[in-house]
Amino acid sequence: MRKPPGEGKKRKTVPGRRNKKPEFTENPKTAGGVAMIRPIVHDPIFLAQPSAPATAEDLPIVTDLIDTLNANRDRCVGMAANMIGKKKRIIVIAKGPILVAMLNPKILAASGEYEAEEGCLSLEGTRKVKRFKSIRVTWQDLQMNQRVGMLDGFQAQIVQHEIDHCDGKLI
Numbered sequence: 001m002r003k004p005p006g007e008g009k010k011r012k013t014v015p016g017r018r019n020k021k022p023e024f025t026e027n028p029k030t031a032g033g034v035a036m037i038r039p040i041v042h043d044p045i046f047l048a049q050p051s052a053p054a055t056a057e058d059l060p061i062v063t064d065l066i067d068t069l070n071a072n073r074d075r076c077v078g079m080a081a082n083m084i085g086k087k088k089r090i091i092v093i094a095k096g097p098i099l100v101a102m103l104n105p106k107i108l109a110a111s112g113e114y115e116a117e118e119g120c121l122s123l124e125g126t127r128k129v130k131r132f133k134s135i136r137v138t139w140q141d142l143q144m145n146q147r148v149g150m151l152d153g154f155q156a157q158i159v160q161h162e163i164d165h166c167d168g169k170l171i
């Protein structure tokens, strides 16, 4: 999801810090630690196709997705794997400076419907969309362990936007 204007606190500019990677809660397996920044897919026909479940073999996609989100971090708060051409149910979201990867994310419960306006790195402009303020979500982490958590507000919105990508839905 595209970073909304005014979202997040203005950070102090520290020279030389711009290219510093955010810390991770989990370390994905990397191919020698080489960053693989992928081009962003804009093709609406490709993006309208639902993604297949992710498995442990898809972990290199997570690394690429993290690298690509990092490269676009100034204007992007979350990405789904199909945005880099991989039709697998994998998303990465920003929680402040931390990036969290979720494999096979699924919303179990949602409450507090509202109308949001969102932008997307794959699309031009912004669109109105119905979102839920609070969601209960399950996913698999990088060790393929099943996790469950509650998300509210902006983080919940990002996850809903990225799960829509996995379902082939565009805002």
Ligand SMILES: [Zn+2]
Pocket: 001, 002, 119, 120, 121, 122, 161, 165
């Ligand atoms: Zn998007």
